[in-house]
Structures are given as structure tokens and as C-alpha cells.
Amino acid sequence: MTDLLHSALHSATSKASVGGAETPPVPYSRPVTPGSTAYPSQIGFVGLGAMGSVMARNLANYRGAHVHASPPILVWNRSPASCDKLFAELGQHKIRIAKSLEQVATECDIIFTALANDEAVKSTYTKFTETLKHTPPPRGKIFVEMSTIYPTLAGELDILISSVPHCHLITSPVFGTPSVADAAQLLIVMSGDYRSKKEVAYMLVPAVGRKVVDLGGNLEKAPTFKLIGNSLILGTLEILAESYTLAEKSGIASSEVHALVKDIFPAPGLIRYSDRMSNDQFDGILFPSLALVILNVACSGTTGFAIDGGIKDASHIRRLTAVHNSPMPLIDIAHQHLITARAIHTSQVQAGQETVDVLDWSGIVAGARVAAGLEPFDHKRRAVVQED
Incomplete structure (x- = not known):
């Protein structure tokens, strides 16, 4: 995505108001603060391309600085070189490299995917689902699909993910170039499960982006x-x-x-x-x-x-x-x-x-x-x- 649309959207959204007041960067109430026994979420990130690598880096840096005892983000990419590069930049306290997609699926609570095309997305989520059906998760998982896909694919992914207990899917493409991502100024669009959107939104803003646009519960709306x-x-x-x-x-x-x-x-x-x-x-x-x-x-x-x-x-x-x-x-x-x-x-x-x-x-x-x-x-x- 380009700076052109980012500039236009920044102008429009920064001036948007409700009742004369500017709209907040995150259109949801903040999630309830976890109790003292709660554990920080284990995050996984699949797809370290031009955008994915920057988003994963920013997320790891932000959580390392602002989330107490946050575990390193578990990353996976078809090409190991991208994982190695990010690990060399951030170190073992912020990044772990997964050996497989199966490891990401079983170990992570929230999994972000930023892939190149619809076929790659479908293949990845099929692998996630096959893995979790053999190893059912004991607690909730959220999958965050950030790729540019045809809208009906979101429905296919939802059928896959919802077939596994305790799993939810949201679609969340972003607007902005790698340089915009580098500055953590992406505009983030979300559709899908409300509670999942709320949790993920506060995880991404301001770590990765500057604002979230909520398009409701229909998973096809954000890709559209x-x-x-x-x-x-x-x-x-x-x-x-x-x-x-x-x-x-x-x-x-x-x-x-x-x-x-x-x-x-x-x-x-x-x-x-x-x-x-x-x-x-x-x-x-x-x-x-x-x-x-x-x-x-x-x-x-x-x-x-x-x-x-x-x-x-x-x-x-x-x-x-x-x-x-x-x-x-x-x-x-x-x-x-x-x-x-x-x-x-x-x-x-x-x-x-x-x-x-x-x-x-x-x-x-x-x-x-x-x-x-x-x-x-x-x-x-x-x-x-x-x-x-």
C-alpha cells in the first residue's frame, strides 16, 4: 500500500469527530486489566516480508519496553533468512524463531499472518487447522489475517478456524508503505469477533499503527x-x-x-x-x-x-x-x-x-x-x- 492513500486517510481520519470531538485512535473500550495471575500473551507472526518484518519488529520492541514479562515473539517465514535477520537485530529476549507452522499454531495465543497471496493464506490456515485438530488448544486463540485477500476467502478461513474450539479469527489489513510501517503510523482496519478486535487493537496501537477503523462483525468487510x-x-x-x-x-x-x-x-x-x-x-x-x-x-x-x-x-x-x-x-x-x-x-x-x-x-x-x-x-x- 502507498503513502498516497495513507496521506488521504490520515487527513480524513484525524479530523473525524463524533459530537464535535475527535474520534479515538482505538474505537473500543480498553480491555479489563488482567489479574496478577494472568500471563502475557504469546504472540506469533507468520510472514516476514517487506511489511510483515517491520510490523513484527515494532510489535516486539514495543512489548519488550511496555509489557512486563512479555515473552519473545515467535516468528516463522518460508525463507529462514528473514527470521535470522530479525533475530540478529532484536535478540533472543524479543524474538524466537519457530521451526514450523505447527509450532506457531500450538504455542501462540495470538497469531498474525501477513502473506503474499490468497493461495498462501489458505494453505497456511489449513495447516493451522490440521495442527490444532490434532492438538486442541486448552484456552482461546486469536488469528489475525493482515494480508490483502479477496473478501470471500475470509469466510473460508472462518470455517476452518471456527472448527477448532476456543479459536477466533479477525481480518485486519493495513494501509501504508514499509516506511509508514517503520514509523508505526499504519492505518489498521478490522472486522470480526468484537472481543478479539478489542484485544488486538490495543496490542497494535501505538506499537504498529496510529488508528483502528472498525467495520463490524462481518469478516469480509475489512478485505473489501x-x-x-x-x-x-x-x-x-x-x-x-x-x-x-x-x-x-x-x-x-x-x-x-x-x-x-x-x-x-x-x-x-x-x-x-x-x-x-x-x-x-x-x-x-x-x-x-x-x-x-x-x-x-x-x-x-x-x-x-x-x-x-x-x-x-x-x-x-x-x-x-x-x-x-x-x-x-x-x-x-x-x-x-x-x-x-x-x-x-x-x-x-x-x-x-x-x-x-x-x-x-x-x-x-x-x-x-x-x-x-x-x-x-x-x-x-x-x-x-x-x-x-
Whole structure:
């Protein structure tokens, strides 16, 4: 998710009020203080990608400083390197590395998952359920699904988790880039079991995010809201791509368009994507294909959001618009341009001509460019120059 939506949502939510007063960061009463015999919750975190690793780190640091006798967070990732990196940074008093998903399922009271795609999420929760049916939990567990998924998957996960006694599921996607996550300023959306949301909300704010938006008990609402937010971003990317392409065809320098964006749309995220298109900087963060690995999680790359993730989100949004008979023609076009850009990049990779390993979804501009007869990823080649 990008700084663009984060900026807009921060402005809207920070000014929201009820009866003239600002809404609180957490829309629930604080949970009852545990008795002296209560034990701190054992937290598990599955998926240490670009976002997950930062959220897990912030959560571990906050609990280490503010929760007395808090046990180290138990982390698991398909690639052990991500776990090792976090352990080296925080140490044994804040992080433990799980040997398996089964260990996370049996040892943890609250389990967060931040995975790359729907298939990875379904596979992970199937494994959780199989494990807990063989080893029924003696007390309550809360599963917190933070990935960007198609809404109906939440219902499938609920069927799995609710089949195990004492287990509850909430959906809780977040808005913000890794840099926003690093500052613990994420906007957190929640839907599902009320008591579980209350407990998790006070665990995440202010450790991981600045505010929680409650969308009620229907588990599908939070994933739907996340896709609506992503549609705002994707639509903005498409408009930028088309505008930059028209400027190139009409002989106006991309630097002039970028300056205009900064003057009339001073949103950090929009400026950042404008800068990428203006300077042909399309390096992204990798989300490897499930065809390559089972139980896939997001892996760190460089700076952006991989176009594969953008295509997945666009596909989810288009499916949602069809279900609700609510057309979004701009998203249809954006989806086509994303696929075109990925096809071109794949051809370049096969020919050994690629300039970036992972294409960021701002590379959507390549789709608009080739439709206009321009070079896809280098606007300075064969540029159109209009004479005065």
C-alpha cells in the first residue's frame, strides 16, 4: 500500500469527530486489566516480508519496553533468512524463531499472518487447522489475517478456524508503505469477533499503527475496504501513466509534468509515483510466485510494490465490481496496462535486456506508452519532439 492513500486517510481520519470531538485512535473500550495471575500473551507472526518484518519488529520492541514479562515473539517465514535477520537485530529476549507452522499454531495465543497471496493464506490456515485438530488448544486463540485477500476467502478461513474450539479469527489489513510501517503510523482496519478486535487493537496501537477503523462483525468487510483503497491507488497510477504518455507525445518534458503534480497534488505518495514515471525508476519489491514455492510469503526486494502484486489486487477489484454490479472502467484499463507492462518486462528478462529484476507497479506506464507508439521503460528513447 502507498503513502498516497495513507496521506488521504490520515487527513480524513484525524479530523473525524463524533459530537464535535475527535474520534479515538482505538474505537473500543480498553480491555479489563488482567489479574496478577494472568500471563502475557504469546504472540506469533507468520510472514516476514517487506511489511510483515517491520510490523513484527515494532510489535516486539514495543512489548519488550511496555509489557512486563512479555515473552519473545515467535516468528516463522518460508525463507529462514528473514527470521535470522530479525533475530540478529532484536535478540533472543524479543524474538524466537519457530521451526514450523505447527509450532506457531500450538504455542501462540495470538497469531498474525501477513502473506503474499490468497493461495498462501489458505494453505497456511489449513495447516493451522490440521495442527490444532490434532492438538486442541486448552484456552482461546486469536488469528489475525493482515494480508490483502479477496473478501470471500475470509469466510473460508472462518470455517476452518471456527472448527477448532476456543479459536477466533479477525481480518485486519493495513494501509501504508514499509516506511509508514517503520514509523508505526499504519492505518489498521478490522472486522470480526468484537472481543478479539478489542484485544488486538490495543496490542497494535501505538506499537504498529496510529488508528483502528472498525467495520463490524462481518469478516469480509475489512478485505473489501482494503481493495477499495487499493482501487484509489491503482486508478491514480493509471491517470498518471496516461498523462505522462500524452505529455511525451506532445513534446512536453516529463520534468514539467512532475513539477505540475507537485504543485497541484502535493500528496507524498502521488509525488513519489510521479517521480518514478518521470525518471523511469521501476524497481520493485518481490512477491515470488506460488508456482515456485508452497506457503509463499512476501520477500524483501528493493523499494516498490511488485507488479505481480498489483495485478493480483486489480484482479480482485475487478471481480468485486462484477459481483456488486459496480463498474470501474478505469480499473479495467489499468489491469490491461499492468499485464502489458509485465509481458514486456518478461520478454526483456528472457532476452537478458531487463534493467530491473522486479518491476514496480508504477511500470503500468509502459502499457500506456506502447499503445501510443513509445518505448515502454525509457521515455528518452525515440521521444517525440514538437517544434515551436
